[in-house]
Amino acid sequence: MTPSDIPASPMPVRYSRETRWLHWITALLVLEQFVVGQVGWHLMDRSAPLRPWLVATHTSLGVLLAAVFVTRIAWGLTAGRAIRFPVVGVQDPIARGL
Structure with missing residues (x-):
């Protein structure tokens, strides 16, 4: 597969606003x-x-950071929110988990 074989569908050029936030x-x-x-x-x-x-600020914002981590994981598991770069060549099956 060569780069010219990639479909001409519009690919996102940036991460979504939510992902950046x-x-x-x-x-x-x-x-x-x-x-x-x-x-x-x-x-x-x-x-x-x-x-x-x-100390209270550190603890409270640490809990908030943990909640943001959980949100980021959930956000990442729901497809379509970030750029999906096309993978071409030998690395394609490896990148997709064989």
Whole structure:
């Protein structure tokens, strides 16, 4: 199969808006978890008045991050929400799981 054998149907050129939102929400939550964890546990004194708030924030947003992960997995399992690149050549059966 050559690239010219690929059907001329319009292929998406970008990931869906929802997929991009899930990606950036995940990225921001991971960054937040790192920053709040470093500040709350390593840079702040245990008796600092802000520390309990940082611990609660870290925990709450960690639960939200877990929910976003579950949502991303469910989103990925429902086909058609992301770019499906055509696979041509010998790697086609391998990519499709033989």
